[in-house]
Amino acid sequence: MRTSPSVHPRPHPDAPVRLAPGPEFDLIRRFLAGQAQGEREDVRVGPGDDCAVVAGNGIALSSDMSVEGVHFRRDWLAPEEIGWRAAAAALSDLAAVAARPIGILVSLAAPAGDAGDFAAAVMAGCRAAVEEAGGALLGGDLTRSPGPLVVDVTVVGEAPRPVLRSGARPGQEVWVTGELGGAAACVEALLAERAPQPSARERFAHPVPRVREAQWLAAHGVPTAMVDLSDGLVGDAGHLAAASGVAVMLVPELIPVHPAARERSRVRSLRRALGGGEDYELCFTAPVGAVPPLVDGFARAFGVRLTCVGKLGGGDGVWFVDAEGRRRPTGVAAWQHFGRGDA
């Protein structure tokens, strides 16, 4: 860290956040309670000033907004889970480029009645997610909302060599981490007012972004392109296809469907696994033969399996492919916030 006459020295690690008195700032102090300040080399200025200042070789940034009534319902989730999910969804974008998390900024709009224990619990959930991923709470904003609770999380990481969506080439393989459709199975149950299976609820309420898994894969030189699965495999692989100028050809029999998402109807199971969002697994591409030698080591390291789900070809879009290489439409639409009926 450089110093100059206009720079105050780094605060002591245990220094409290020094804001003026007032109930709004009391709540901010509560958000930050117990978080050591000044102990990270990659955080030059932590929360409590006009800006946080971070350092690194390539700073990766992404924002993800969660809105009550759209992304979550209060009767479905505890406040800590609302915060965890919001932060995990954003951290998943860091995983998608294989960045190392530094921290998050959280903007919270809360109805006046929630600006106490409820808001503190939401922020505790955000902090738990980012601390689990190796980052810290760097700052944010707190405001009143006349209606829904809104949580916008901006993630900050270091990515000297980001893995982009655009590096995939025809002939390469398509892989996914973990199992798909668990979160969708939970939402389906909740919407039908059935109790979700515990493993499905866990996938929905407590998703684990594949932050360390992505760094491991990148350190092994594997992914040529990568994307995280927030809107479902068909939708997100569609972005990878568009960015790389390739066609993604999925083999339906290879899709790893989460146990809680499996049904007698193979079509319904697949629809959950391919169209259901919010699994926060990774989809990546790799040269033929690059991944198989690493599958066992990956499973040992993370308890997560890697599955080859198809190949890349010339053209564009996302397709099902049969044993003879014939393409057919998947029949699965990606989640869209503004469908043709809305806009």
Place this chain on the structure above:
Amino acid sequence: MRTSPSVHPRPHPDAPVRLAPGPEFDLIRRFLAGQAQGEREDVRVGPGDDCAVVAGNGIALSSDMSVEGVHFRRDWLAPEEIGWRAAAAALSDLAAVAARPIGILVSLAAPAGDAGDFAAAVMAGCRAAVEEAGGALLGGDLTRSPGPLVVDVTVVGEAPRPVLRSGARPGQEVWVTGELGGAAACVEALLAERAPQPSARERFAHPVPRVREAQWLAAHGVPTAMVDLSDGLVGDAGHLAAASGVAVMLVPELIPVHPAARERSRVRSLRRALGGGEDYELCFTAPVGAVPPLVDGFARAFGVRLTCVGKLGGGDGVWFVDAEGRRRPTGVAAWQHFGRGDA
């Protein structure tokens, strides 16, 4: 920029953003239309991937959320003005640490009916503000809102030597840029259903963050501490006082009240100037004698005046001080989102 087998080369500057088809992504393409990609040295990865990636020696970050019905009303502002204000408020935090803007991420929650021309106009306003300040739109999120329009702007800048709130020392002078109370005068008029004075409306609808002014002051080695005025001088100087462990002693006769905020009643004028938020001027501290030689050059460069409004003493808080050095309370409260009545 480093390259490795897992890194795709930087895209061509004129390359479009490559996302999958769909109405949500059509709107995102519209947000980004006409913005050249890949032409900034400090942006390694622009919008359209899972993360943006920026580079610099110390990356300054801050988020600022604007909520319909709390920060703005639709009948008061055009959609471009809603976007400009939201981005300007966030950019003002970069000014407060004397950072050079790189760009913004914008998360937008919009009712379904606004997810067309209205949202595009809000984003155009955000882009105009950041481009005026020398930065670019780096990314963001777009989601549906069941109620209010919500715009959360995260600013990203380079700050090798950030000016913090904590560097002020007793005996130093307190200065402000520009004139205070114009935005408050506009809001007062609008709430009373009177037409605001044009100069007051301009201050409210089109605030200009003091981004270049702050860099100029820092380049001249002036500010020992700095804060931007979003919640009013008394409130924001209170943060500087708390962070630096000093008392801010304002001389009421020296406060530069915006012409549109002046009234016969000196007390009312001062209340607007000291308690009214959203002027987005700067308050900074400097050693005695450091600023006066620069006042004319600053005014020539920016058309903005610098005014000494008081001094720093031992103790804490923000006070009025008389010619004999006696302190008395200002009687002005800072804006609080969650007052004692709410929380």
